Amino acid sequence: MRKVIGVMPLYDAEKKSYWIQPRYLQMLEAENAIPLVLPLTTNHYELDYFIEICGGFLLSGGHDVSPAVYREERKPWCGPCCEARDEMEQYILKKAVEADRSVLGICRGIQLMNVCYDGTLYQDLKTEYGTCINHRIEPSYDKTVHMNTIQKDTPLYDILGKEHIRVNSYHHQAIKTLSPQFKQMAISEDGLIESIYMPACKYVVGVQWHPEYSYQLDENSRNLVHSFVDSIQGC
Numbered sequence: 001m002r003k004v005i006g007v008m009p010l011y012d013a014e015k016k017s018y019w020i021q022p023r024y025l026q027m028l029e030a031e032n033a034i035p036l037v038l039p040l041t042t043n044h045y046e047l048d049y050f051i052e053i054c055g056g057f058l059l060s061g062g063h064d065v066s067p068a069v070y071r072e073e074r075k076p077w078c079g080p081c082c083e084a085r086d087e088m089e090q091y092i093l094k095k096a097v098e099a100d101r102s103v104l105g106i107c108r109g110i111q112l113m114n115v116c117y118d119g120t121l122y123q124d125l126k127t128e129y130g131t132c133i134n135h136r137i138e139p140s141y142d143k144t145v146h147m148n149t150i151q152k153d154t155p156l157y158d159i160l161g162k163e164h165i166r167v168n169s170y171h172h173q174a175i176k177t178l179s180p181q182f183k184q185m186a187i188s189e190d191g192l193i194e195s196i197y198m199p200a201c202k203y204v205v206g207v208q209w210h211p212e213y214s215y216q217l218d219e220n221s222r223n224l225v226h227s228f229v230d231s232i233q234g235c
Helices: 022-029 044-053 083-098 108-116 155-160 219-230
Strands: 003-007 010-012 017-019 033-037 056-059 102-106 146-150 164-167 183-188 193-197 204-207
Touching (some): 022 219, 056 083, 056 219, 083 102, 083 108, 146 193
Parallel strands (some): 056 102
Antiparallel strands (some): 010 017, 146 164
């Protein structure tokens, strides 16, 4: 039976509309899954329906997570936020964990995972962290720009079978303090946490890079996406 995966929508404040980067959908379709873009809503009754019908959820990239989520003041260098999306995704994530649904977080997704369970973020790497590594590449976003070290004895090492991989990168925020509910799986050359997982769950994984842009060219990205879809029970 085909596997249905709920995909978090992106929000355009200027046009007052929500949308999705098609590459997220295409990489799931390439694994014979059915992507379902959710409406942007905080209505728990509606969201509970998607928890029932979706075998997994993809937390996509997009706006900065509001610092209010991790109990910090918003600083001038924090980017635009979407509070409704923050609320929606926290609800979906917590309910998905309770229901043992598979979850993959990409870029903003890994950050949302972390703060949802009491972690914190750098609101801007250039201002608060300082590094010579470029974490915010220009289009076409599929080129690898830095090395990550994969920690052994983690699910990511089991998936990729490698201790070092090169990744693409497009973000200005990142994990600062890791949530106690997660463990790290990959570290960048400059010491940032680039992948996490929740040991108590079947498959709750976050990555800071963008497999949706690189899966056609990169075996590591394909293996990651395959592992996500493969972990989902048919719905």
